[in-house]
Amino acid sequence: MFTHSEIWAALDKIAEKNRLSISGLSKRAGLDPTSFNKSKRVTGNGRLRWPSTESVSKVLACTGTTVEELASLIAGRDPDETISSRLPMISFQQATASTCFDDAGFPIGDAWKEITFPYHVDRYAYALEVSDDTLLPVYRRGDVLVISPDVHVRPGDRIVTRSHEGALSVAVLRSLTANSIEFTTVSPSLESWHVSSRDIDWMARIVWASQ
Missing domain, CATH: 1.10.260 (434 Repressor (Amino-terminal Domain))
Incomplete structure (x- = not known):
């Protein structure tokens, strides 16, 4: 009943x-x-x-x-x-197209395909498929990353960023101020770099990976 x-x-x-x-x-x-x-x-x-x-x-x-x-x-x-979720998914290579995201980093356009994800995630989440081996040894070609543009990012989070030029990057957020952002690589080398906040369109947290 x-x-x-x-x-x-x-x-x-x-x-x-x-x-x-x-x-x-x-x-x-x-x-x-x-x-x-x-x-x-x-x-x-x-x-x-x-x-x-x-x-x-x-x-x-x-x-x-x-x-x-x-x-x-x-x-x-x-x-x-x-219950599972249905997520829009696109490869990193395809995602560099300017028509795939809106200004806030939410997926738009017709290039996305839909996949079934075995867990419940928020309604704005999407998936990115790793296209090459540049993220080794952490992420390999074919790995799927689930991204939530609606989740607040914090230092220590693994994130995806998009620059004004349209380049997508995977990094760890180290620090964030009004004018500057510091990232480290996801690889064991932990190399760090700074960028101006004005050079980044958006950042979104990686909430799951298929490793």
Whole structure:
């Protein structure tokens, strides 16, 4: 048995996993965009409104969510252990194109492909595939790095940076001031260098790697 709040929370989590608003999930399922709005979950006279079996079935079909995953979400289990995420992915080589990111470092454009990631991550995360061996011995050709542009970066974090010229770099953030940023290499040599803050478009934290 499950409660009214548990089934709606599960639908909210499915929307988040698929990088959709709750109205966007309704639209993808072929329903009225307002079908799942929070304002409609209780009627004007206070009666609880439940999603129909048909609408839940359409949500599962359009998002590729299994009944087992839905049951786990209803039970409130750890989403990292119960549900995967779909992430946009691109290679480092392709990602140097200026049309792949917006000014804040969020993925845009049609060059990205979608992959299934076995863990739950935030809705803005994306993946970069290592294209060569320049990051050895830490990252090898074919390794996948999951990046979150929405996570605050701190000294000690492994990050991806993009310069004004469009070059992508992987480094460790060592220090950050209003005018200057210090990085070290991810390799054991730990070489460091400084750049002006004005020369960096954005930085984003590496939250997972497939090593």
